[in-house]
Amino acid sequence: MLLPLLLPLLSLRLARAAFEADFTDPRLANGSWVTAQAEPLNVVVSAQSSRELREEDVLQDWLNSLGYADECLGLHAGGPQQANLGDGNGYVNQTGLYRWAYGLPEHAGSCWESLVGGSHVRYWFQGDRDERGAIFLAASDEHNISMYHDIVDNGYDLGRDNVAGNATVPSGTISPSSGTIYLTTVEMASGFFEAGLTVNGVAINHEIGIDGLVAVLTITISEETSNELSLISFFILAAFVLSTLLGGWASYYALRPSSEYSTLRIDARKPDIHDRRHQQLLLALEQARRAIRASTLHDEAELGLRDQYETELR
Numbered sequence: 001m002l003l004p005l006l007l008p009l010l011s012l013r014l015a016r017a018a019f020e021a022d023f024t025d026p027r028l029a030n031g032s033w034v035t036a037q038a039e040p041l042n043v044v045v046s047a048q049s050s051r052e053l054r055e056e057d058v059l060q061d062w063l064n065s066l067g068y069a070d071e072c073l074g075l076h077a078g079g080p081q082q083a084n085l086g087d088g089n090g091y092v093n094q095t096g097l098y099r100w101a102y103g104l105p106e107h108a109g110s111c112w113e114s115l116v117g118g119s120h121v122r123y124w125f126q127g128d129r130d131e132r133g134a135i136f137l138a139a140s141d142e143h144n145i146s147m148y149h150d151i152v153d154n155g156y157d158l159g160r161d162n163v164a165g166n167a168t169v170p171s172g173t174i175s176p177s178s179g180t181i182y183l184t185t186v187e188m189a190s191g192f193f194e195a196g197l198t199v200n201g202v203a204i205n206h207e208i209g210i211d212g213l214v215a216v217l218t219i220t221i222s223e224e225t226s227n228e229l230s231l232i233s234f235f236i237l238a239a240f241v242l243s244t245l246l247g248g249w250a251s252y253y254a255l256r257p258s259s260e261y262s263t264l265r266i267d268a269r270k271p272d273i274h275d276r277r278h279q280q281l282l283l284a285l286e287q288a289r290r291a292i293r294a295s296t297l298h299d300e301a302e303l304g305l306r307d308q309y310e311t312e313l314r
């Protein structure tokens with residue numbers, strides 16, 4: 001009789017014990033595994049990661065190394081979300097939001113993401129930033145703007161898996177701006193919330209089901225950086241310049257004038273998404289997207305870099 005009641009408690013106890021050194025379960029101090037907007041906190045950067053990750057610019061550099069970039073020129077879909085990590089600070093706004101950049105560094109790619117949809121992460125630091133601690137991420141995949149930025153089916157698990165998948169390439173991820181190499185391992189944690197349509201009894205936003213797993217990432221900053229590889233650096237720089245130019249052109253083409261984008265955002269909230277201007281913009285975006293896809297230099301440089309490191313690590 002009692003067993004079904006005790007099992008969840010037991011597995012929670014086991015889960016907590018297993019990850020004690022990685023993060024503090026927010027619920028221990030009245031926090032929650034969902035944001036105030038009911039999105040699951042499905043990725044945790046372990047407190048056992050390199051200490052530098054607790055600095056926001058280093059965390060951002062790491063996100064950049066996975067292919068995520070800062071929000072699009074201050075334009076964002078929706079307001080900030082709040083989370084309570086049980087650290088005594090109550091519900092606080094997300095510290096930041098990074099978006100999948102489609103292989104384009106800095107803003108250009110994530111402008112693209114705001115318009116066509118894709119993977120994005122919101123992040124919060126648990127506890128006092130001067131001390132060792134975890135970082136909680138809410139990762140999800142969004143539809144494009146014509147779908148009002150809704151989360152796609154299975155979008156929370158997909159978003160989590162995209163972050164974990166991109167982070168854990170065996171040779172490490174390399175920041176395009178600093179050349180820092182991040183080596184990341186992942187452990188999937190169960191027992192903190194259930195599979196289904198709720199997180200600890202809170203109905204999930206958009207009624208999207210989850211598998212109940214949290215990706216716990218441990219990130220180690222490699223002692224090596226790419227600065228001795230001058231040829232590679234040159235390729236990176238060339239790729240960076242080229243893709244910034246292309247991205248700049250794409251966002252100019254797509255967003256010009258910026259008031260048009262504002263209008264689009266307002267229009268997109270209206271039920272009539274077949275608005276003519278909206279359609280024209282989507283068409284322009286499709287053309288810009290093809291132009292970006294046609295450029296392979298960035299990918300080649302990145303592959304070259306990975307090969308080089310794989311050889312070195314052997």
Ligand SMILES: *[C@@H]1O[C@H](CO)[C@@H](O)[C@H](O)[C@H]1NC(C)=O
Binds near residue numbers: 030
């Ligand atoms: C715990 O959180 C709930 C809901 O956010 C709040 O009403 C309550 O006062 C909190 N309790 C403590 C002890 O902080």
Ligand SMILES: *[C@@H]1O[C@H](CO)[C@@H](O)[C@H](O)[C@H]1NC(C)=O
Binds near residue numbers: 092
């Ligand atoms: C959270 O963000 C909103 C919207 O940007 C802002 O109005 C509010 O003041 C912020 N709250 C805190 C505590 O910073």
Ligand SMILES: *[C@@H]1O[C@H](CO)[C@@H](O)[C@H](O)[C@H]1NC(C)=O
Binds near residue numbers: 144
């Ligand atoms: C946006 O998503 C819808 C539905 O998935 C799709 O039909 C449309 O082509 C997409 N638009 C762009 C610009 O990607």
Ligand SMILES: *[C@@H]1O[C@H](CO)[C@@H](O)[C@H](O)[C@H]1NC(C)=O
Binds near residue numbers: 100163
């Ligand atoms: C990296 O993220 C992108 C965008 O979300 C996704 O398409 C891709 O499959 C991910 N790669 C891995 C190895 O998970």
